[in-house]
Amino acid sequence: MGLSVMLVGYVSDEDYVALADVLVELERDGRTVAVVRSAARGGVWADIEPGPCRVTLVKAGCGSKSVDITADPDKPYHFRMLSDRVLGYAWPKWVRSGERAEFRVHSVEPYRLTLWRYGCRKELVRLLGWFDEHGPRAVMQITPDGDYTRTGVAWNRQGYGSPHHTQFATAPQRSGLYYFRALTESGAAFSFPWVVAPSEPRASVGVLASTNTWNAYNNFGGRSNYINPNRLPATPTVNARLDLDRYTGGALGTWGFPDAEYEPLSFERPEPGDHIPEHVEVNDPIEGRLPPTMAPAEWR
Known part of the structure; x- marks a missing residue:
């Protein structure tokens, strides 16, 4: 990757599992400025400048979508896709x-x-x-x-x-x-x-x-009282047994945070x-x- 390539964000599914090989097109002012694919950990890297852009994501087995974001290397954006299921x-x-x-x-x-x-x-x-x-x-x-x-x-x-x-x-x-x-x-x-x-x-x-x-x-979206109960991690899951506090943080890894750190769970x-x-x-x-x-x- 060149020195100007920035991390635009990460792509994950409804379980907050990283999606690799997602086709990503980035546009500015109606022009395509980059076409890339997500990496193994879901990262989207592109040779673009920070600022507003329209991002379109396509992957077989998931619903395609377009979103308007502000690309910021200090704040990777979290794209979420939904599997083809009922x-x-x-x-x-x-x-x-x-x-x-x-x-x-x-x-x-x-x-x-x-x-x-x-x-x-x-x-x-x-x-x-x-x-x-x-x-x-x-x-x-x-x-x-x-x-x-x-x-x-x-x-x-x-x-x-x-x-x-x-x-x-x-x-x-x-x-x-x-x-x-x-x-x-x-x-x-x-x-x-x-x-x-x-x-x-x-x-x-x-x-x-x-x-x-x-x-x-209910862990739809990647969180429940038992999976990531306090908040979503900074990057999507690749291997749950290697990545999640529930399996790597010891007996109280999931429930050892101060009460104020536990984000709400929507019905x-x-x-x-x-x-x-x-x-x-x-x-x-x-x-x-x-x-x-x-x-x-x-x-x-």
Whole structure:
């Protein structure tokens, strides 16, 4: 690398894992000033001067995106890309009967969305429809750059400006644990929970359900109470066993920081650990490590 080559930033996925060989184009005033590829640790090095530029990132298996940044060698920018997979969440994730929530789904192909109530039996409530658009990969989402575990992923904000194409569902009158189930044309599936409380007391006994534990175990974006609980490291992960304090910092490596150093964890993120496969019934064993601590356990 020449002396004028600067570190523009790093590229990572939704797990804050470094992405190598990402094709990166940098533009200024409508002209391409550099075309480079990210290095093994996700670093983007380019022979450019500091200052504003538009950066476009493309990698097979991830959603392409363009962002406007100010390149600064003293402040490497953290580009975040999102894998081609089906994900989703309701926002808010908890409502009262009759209230609305927005379903926010990431898919690179058309998908069918249904709403179910998960009690002793799984009951279909209604078909919400097929979701697609005329453009290629038009129901794909992108994530903010940087550490969005603190602020949320803000889906349905980029490219969802039409007031005529809303994605809301009204909570049924019957309270309980509900699930949205997304199924794509190719058969990929993802389900995500929705807690519906009664609009007013209807029984002498109430059941409390807490989503706090789900959020504590959810490491979407690269952080949870157990992975990078205080903040994201300065550089993306290449090998978790070699890079993360959880595995290299001793018994208290993850929890040995002063209380004030622990950044917040936003609820406004998809929770892959809450997914329940379509064939699973309430009396089946809970498989995996995360599901017993999250919504699949609440259902049981």
